Amino acid sequence: MTNGVDPARFRSIAGSLPTGVTVLTTLDDHGDPMGMTLGAVCGLSCEPPLLLTCVNSGSRTLAAIRRNGTFCVNVLDADAAWLSARFAGDADDRFAGVEWTPGAGGLPVLTGNIVAYAACEKYRTVSGGDHMIVIGLIIAGDHDPQAAPLLYHRRRYAGFPGLYDAADPGR
Numbered sequence: 001m002t003n004g005v006d007p008a009r010f011r012s013i014a015g016s017l018p019t020g021v022t023v024l025t026t027l028d029d030h031g032d033p034m035g036m037t038l039g040a041v042c043g044l045s046c047e048p049p050l051l052l053t054c055v056n057s058g059s060r061t062l063a064a065i066r067r068n069g070t071f072c073v074n075v076l077d078a079d080a081a082w083l084s085a086r087f088a089g090d091a092d093d094r095f096a097g098v099e100w101t102p103g104a105g106g107l108p109v110l111t112g113n114i115v116a117y118a119a120c121e122k123y124r125t126v127s128g129g130d131h132m133i134v135i136g137l138i139i140a141g142d143h144d145p146q147a148a149p150l151l152y153h154r155r156r157y158a159g160f161p162g163l164y165d166a167a168d169p170g171r
Contacts, residue, residue: 018153025108033108037088078159080113104140116143
């Protein structure tokens, strides 16, 4: 087996995949909210209702999820690039000035600028190189069917340009 492409090439290839932008939240050992920006999230199963996230193995947020066993995926709306930047940065208190409410199990659910959220119990973790694949069982959640998501592509943000019915591929 080969070693694969170098990290710079990998980042270029992976960055070509447009993704939704989420903020992964949980609680630290003192019950305070913590979180990080995450693009690697997808639905995994309807029965049981599972989603998966890919989190850097050295992340403090991952360490907290491993300890407390719960997390929340907040899907950002098209006007929330500032939230993505806030939770991707090095700020000590990423929640300063951010509206949120305790959801299931006290998990931080962002209350502004989200399309949807999914509160999860950790179902399984799998090693994936320098990241951990964290699979969550969705225990609570909601969505705003009118909200458009924030997208990320090649290190740039974009709002969703418009929606059309997937049953109309000739559009």
